[in-house]
């Protein structure tokens with residue numbers, strides 16, 4: 001299904017800031033290493049967007 005693939009691409013490597021809920025695209029490995037910060041508030045507390053999408 002093309003729709004599934006598009007959705008996966010959209011949520012892949014997409015992170016949400018735990019503080020201000022800003023979206024941020026980054027490599028998961030870099031996030032785990034603490035190299036990626038929220039652009040808005042500078043927090044390193046990011047979670048993967050795709051996890052929220054699972055229902």
Ligand SMILES: [Zn+2]
Pocket residue numbers: 017018019020021022038039040041042043
């Ligand atoms: Zn933030």
